[in-house]
Amino acid sequence: MEDENTMYELCRGGENSFYIQSPAKIGLVKLNETDVCLIDSGSDKEAGRKVRQLLDKNKWKLTAIYNTHSNADHIGGNRYLQGQTKCRIFAPGIECDFTRSPVLEPAFLYGGFPPKDLRHKFLLAQESEAEYLTENSLPEGMSAIPLPGHFFDMVGYRTKDDVVYLADCLSSRETLEKYQIGFVYDVAAYLDTLRMVKELKATMFVPAHAEATDDIAGLAQYNIDKVLEIADKITGICKSPVCFEKVLQRLFNDYSLTMNFEQYVLVGSTVRSYLAWLKDTERIDVIFDDGQLLWKSRE
Structure with a gap:
């Protein structure tokens, strides 16, 4: 877990690319002197409120949120921030549908109508008005990187100053040592994504649940090894x-x-x-x- 004293601190990744230290890191990209966009929005309304305080402090106008995927801890601040700033929200493919209708997440996980025990902010974000992500909806110089496997149509983003936001395709060593089994939707696609990420080059990588780094290869291999270990263990069982x-x-x-x-x-x-x-x-x-x-x- 992040130190509480550093929660929602703004950290620099590149000349105009930042990330906000939080349980699921939030990317922030300066588009010009006044306008910024976010990559994800945090876990809930309170996260959104803290992000807005940071925006107000710097006199920045939020123009858009680019969601990497639709897990509740990445879209939980959408509704609050959209209501406060009238920003647009973009999400890729099926993730857009889940963002518009968040009950799909606990329903998918449970395999039926989810009981009340699963209908809370950890798994069920508030709905927000999302649009399908297209190449034309991205700011100049920013590109989406397909990262399927962890969830349906998850993407990462590379910014103009060569910072890559990797969403949930990697877990930290500490997280995997503690919980062992990271959430995966499509194992074959996840392994392909990890092998691709292992070869990526960038000035800085910002995984949502691991420390920012300029060298991602070692952590990518650690995640690959853990997937193969779990597969072997299940086969043995x-x-x-x-x-x-x-x-x-x-x-x-x-x-x-x-x-x-x-x-x-x-x-x-x-x-x-x-x-x-x-x-x-x-x-x-x-x-x-x-x-x-x-x-x-x-x-």
């Missing part, structure tokens, strides 16, 4: 036919994770994605037996 709930239970117990509703859906959704990938790559088969779907490794 499935040596004998086993149902999904037992796979999940083994992972929670072996990694000393704490089960609650949020962790159940976040880790559960991720484990289902691993199982799908392992089946598609023919490392695991499914068996239907006595009204159950069982997973059985081929190895």
